[in-house]
Amino acid sequence: MATFPPQFADLEPFADWALPSERDRYGKRITSSMDELQAFYDAAFPRLEDSTEYLKGVSVDGISTEDRNLLWLFSSLVTVSFPVESWRQARVPDSGASSIDVIVEPVP
Amino acid sequence: MAHFTKPAEGSWTEHFGLATAPVSYDDSTSPEHYRLEQDAIFRRTWLNVGRVEQLPKPGSFFTKELDAAKTSVIIVKNKDGELRAYHNVCRHRGNKLVWNDFPREETDGTCRQFTCKYHGWRYDLDGNLTFVQQEEEFFDLDKSKFGLATIKVDVWAGFIFVTFDPDAGDLKDYLGRLGAGIEDYPFGLMTQKHTYRAEIGSNWKLFIDAFMEFYHAPVLHAKQAVSEESRKLQSYGYEALSYDVDGPHAMVSSWGGMSPPKDESMVKPIERVLRSGLFGVWDAPDVGELPEGVNPARHPAWGVDSFLFFPNFMLLLWKPNWYLTYHYWPTSYNTHIFECSLYFVPPANAYERLQQELAVVTFKEYGLQDGNTLEATQTMIESGAVDAFPLCDQEVMLRHLHTVCRRYIADYEASRGGASLVSAAS
Numbered sequence: 001m002a003t004f005p006p007q008f009a010d011l012e013p014f015a016d017w018a019l020p021s022e023r024d025r026y027g028k029r030i031t032s033s034m035d036e037l038q039a040f041y042d043a044a045f046p047r048l049e050d051s052t053e054y055l056k057g058v059s060v061d062g063i064s065t066e067d068r069n070l071l072w073l074f075s076s077l078v079t080v081s082f083p084v085e086s087w088r089q090a091r092v093p094d095s096g097a098s099s100i101d102v103i104v105e106p107v108p
Numbered sequence: 109m110a111h112f113t114k115p116a117e118g119s120w121t122e123h124f125g126l127a128t129a130p131v132s133y134d135d136s137t138s139p140e141h142y143r144l145e146q147d148a149i150f151r152r153t154w155l156n157v158g159r160v161e162q163l164p165k166p167g168s169f170f171t172k173e174l175d176a177a178k179t180s181v182i183i184v185k186n187k188d189g190e191l192r193a194y195h196n197v198c199r200h201r202g203n204k205l206v207w208n209d210f211p212r213e214e215t216d217g218t219c220r221q222f223t224c225k226y227h228g229w230r231y232d233l234d235g236n237l238t239f240v241q242q243e244e245e246f247f248d249l250d251k252s253k254f255g256l257a258t259i260k261v262d263v264w265a266g267f268i269f270v271t272f273d274p275d276a277g278d279l280k281d282y283l284g285r286l287g288a289g290i291e292d293y294p295f296g297l298m299t300q301k302h303t304y305r306a307e308i309g310s311n312w313k314l315f316i317d318a319f320m321e322f323y324h325a326p327v328l329h330a331k332q333a334v335s336e337e338s339r340k341l342q343s344y345g346y347e348a349l350s351y352d353v354d355g356p357h358a359m360v361s362s363w364g365g366m367s368p369p370k371d372e373s374m375v376k377p378i379e380r381v382l383r384s385g386l387f388g389v390w391d392a393p394d395v396g397e398l399p400e401g402v403n404p405a406r407h408p409a410w411g412v413d414s415f416l417f418f419p420n421f422m423l424l425l426w427k428p429n430w431y432l433t434y435h436y437w438p439t440s441y442n443t444h445i446f447e448c449s450l451y452f453v454p455p456a457n458a459y460e461r462l463q464q465e466l467a468v469v470t471f472k473e474y475g476l477q478d479g480n481t482l483e484a485t486q487t488m489i490e491s492g493a494v495d496a497f498p499l500c501d502q503e504v505m506l507r508h509l510h511t512v513c514r515r516y517i518a519d520y521e522a523s524r525g526g527a528s529l530v531s532a533a534s
Contacts, residue, residue, distance in 0.1 A: 022302075022469070048462075049381050055459035063458070071458045078466050081378035082473055095476035098483065104303035104449070108461070 004073070005066045007054075011047060014040050017076040018069040022102045025076045029083065030090045041084040044077045060108065068108045112347050112407075120351045120504040126511060130496035133489045135510055136311035141517075142441035148520030149419050149513060150176035153356075154262070154269040154282050156421040156435065157183060161266070161299055162216065163191065167233060170216035171196055171206050176312075176420075176438040177272050181259060182206050182222070186233040193261035193270045194235050198224040199254040205231070222256075231256050265291045267421075285354040286415055289401020290425065297395050298430060298451040302468045305447050308479050310486035312420060312436040312444040313509060318478050319434060320416060320505035322346045322362055350405040351504055356418035356512045358505050361404055364411020364427050384463040386470045387411060388428035391463075393453040395429045403427075416505065418512060429453065432471070442486050448475065 003015040017040060019025045029037065055074075058067045083090050115123035122128065135141050157172045169184035180196035182205065198205045203226040208215045221238065222231045230239035235256035243249060260271050262279040264287060269279050280287065308315055323346050349361045364387060369375050375385065383390040402425055403410040415423045422434035430452045437445040450468050455461040488494075499507055 022465075022472075026472075045377065045381075052381065052459055055462065056457050058458040060455055060457060060461055067458060071461060074458075074462050075465050078378060078382070078462065079469050081376065082469070085376045085378060092473050092476040094480055096480040096483070098306065098308075098476055098480040100304050100306035100446075100448075100472055100475050100479060102302065103305045104301055106300055106302065106454075106461075 002066065004070045005064075008047065008051075008070055011044060011070075011073060014043055014073065015069070017044075017080075018072040019076060020072055020108070022075070022079070022105055025072075025079050028076070029079050032090060034083065034088070034090065037080050037083050037090060041077065041080050044073065045081075048074050048077055063108060071108055112349055112405075114501075119501045120348075121499075121501050121507060124351070124353050124504065124508060126504065126507045130498045131507060131510060132495050133311075133314075133497065133510075134495065135513060136313055136486070137441065137490045137492075139441050142311075142438065144517045144520070145438070145513065146176055146178055148517040150174070150438070151178070151272045152276070152516070152520070153273075153419055154271045154276065154279050155419075156267050156269050156417065156433075157181065158268045159266050159295075160263060160268060161301075163268075165218065167218045167220055168216075169206070169219060171214050173212060173214055174437065175440075179272070180204060181270060182256075183261065183268060183270070184233050191261050191263065191268060192233065192235060193259040194256035195259060197257065198226065198229055199237060199256065200224065200227055200229050200240075205256070265293065266295045283417060284357055286352065286357045286359055286401065287417065289404070290399050290413075290415070290423075292399040293402065293425060293431070294395040294398075294429075295431065295451070298453055300452040300454040300464065301449055302464075303447065303449040304472060304475065305445060306475070306479055307439075308444050308446045308482055309442065310444070310482035311442055312438040313513065314482050314485055314489075315436050315444065315446055315478070316416060316420070316422065316434075316509055317503075317506040318482060319422060320358070320360060320414065320509065321503045322348070322360075323500065323502040346502060348502060349403075349407045349410060352404065353508055356516075357416060358418075358508050359404075359413060359415045360505055361407075361413045362411055363407070363409040378466060382459075382463050382466045384466040386467065386474065388426045388430050388467050389452075389460070389463040390428060392428035395453065398425075416509065418509075430467070442490065446475075446479065 002009065003018060004011055017028065019028060063071065087093055114120060117123045158170060162170055163183065163185040166185050166187045166189060169182055172181050172183065174181060182194045182196045184192050186192050196205050203224055204211050205222055205224055206215060207213065221233065228241040229237065232238050235258055237251040237254045240246065240249060240251060260274065260276060262269055264279050264283055349363055352359045372380050379385040402413055411427050413425045417423065420436045424432045430450070432448060432450045435447040439445060448471065450471060452464045455464055
């Protein structure tokens with residue numbers, strides 16, 4: 001079964017990034033290698049770039065399962081953009097053992 | 109070179125009557141001093157514990173752990189839609205009344221009454237004791253005398269406050285001129301909420317210090333911007349548009365960075381595509397006119413106002429019409445719980461949801477750097493190797509906070525007739 005709307009079938013290999021909570025998305029980021037993060041970024045970023053009009057047409061209220069998965073995948077891209085565009089490492093530099101965790105977030 | 113006008117005295121620090129000498133942080137390094145702060149500050153001021161949206165209907169409640177005030181509280185909306193606050197303790201044997209699985213963890217929900225897990229005593233939403241298991245076994249028990257211990261609760265601009273001081277004045281008076289200036293801000297339109305929580309290994313005041321000055325921002329967070337922009341920011345340094353103080357409360361008004369940026373090559377690719385970043389979504393939603401207390405300098409480059417409502421509630425109002433709150437809840441002299449909530453106008457579509465996600469996640473990346481830096485500060489202050497630290501004029505709000513804290517302690521000790529252990533001087 002398709003995870004995403006049909007026109008995003010090329011993102012199917014990255015379906016495991018469609019995670020509902022920021023906590024899970026960040027967890028997957030910091031346990032991934034830079035090669036894995038780069039591969040996901042390289043596949044997903046151009047699709048975000050050429051899909052902004054589509055996403056503007058997707059209402060958050062009553063969102064379909066496929067569009068919700070797409071929203072979660074692009075939310076993962078947001079967190080993965082930091083290691084790829086800025087840090088060159090999965091964790092935030094100079095953050096040591098400190099952690100800051102989401103305890104309330106919107107659904108979806 | 110000064111980019112923005114300073115007061116006639118030549119500095120903000122002198123304008124507010126604060127000393128300019130190096131400061132000591134001995135108010136942040138001892139259990140004894142923290143115990144004084146618990147009694148003199150956290151048990152005597154109004155504390156913000158949440159927002160009205162958390163209690164949507166009669167029976168809605170949440171609990172709040174307040175180590176700083178040595179208690180846990182329950183906030184509930186009663187059948188008449190009024191707010192009530194109680195110490196979270198059963199009148200029978202002192203068990204914590206409302207909790208799930210872990211007694212130290214906060215909880216929320218909806219209920220018709222509160223039932224103690226221990227012996228089944230029940231209280232209605234107004235705190236009255238309504239049921240005692242095997243009541244006939246007790247000795248002349250008058251249930252009307254064993255209701256929950258109440259706490260004063262009040263609401264300002266949708267923010268719920270409690271105080272443990274039965275003689276505390278009106279909340280609106282307490283929040284003073286700075287509160288009055290922004291009480292008509294459209295907080296009620298911004299109900300899309302993301303909350304983050306962190307355990308920080310530093311005194312609570314040190315994290316407020318970090319967020320009441322932006323002098324650190326171009327340096328500590330240098331790698332967050334693209335390198336050319338980063339070099340530019342460091343060469344400018346940082347100056348606030350203006351500062352203000354009213355009683356124990358303070359605010360700093362700051363220019364706005366990149367929202368939206370003049371040159372899109374200065375931002376990261378994800379920011380360019382989502383038109384969002386640390387300063388929020390570039391395209392601000394229409395929320396009507398903002399109240400007079402916002403951007404008090406009326407500066408066109410204005411970006412954010414940061415208010416500190418004493419002792420531990422910070423409110424940041426951003427130019428692109430969103431806001432965030434910081435709370436610093438001490439758990440010991442060198443630890444505290446840091447909570448941050450970001451509030452937006454609810455997104456209409458998936459693109460807007462992603463724009464907000466980028467602002468939220470960017471905040472988190474910065475917060476991780478700030479939090480870790482604080483542990484490094486705390487351990488070295490505690491070493492005692494150095495005890496006089498120079499603060500610049502852009503760190504004026506830090507001086508003010510530590511001065512106010514010491515004054516509260518001195519007043520508290522004077523009210524108890526004892527000799528002051530802590531000097532009121534900064």
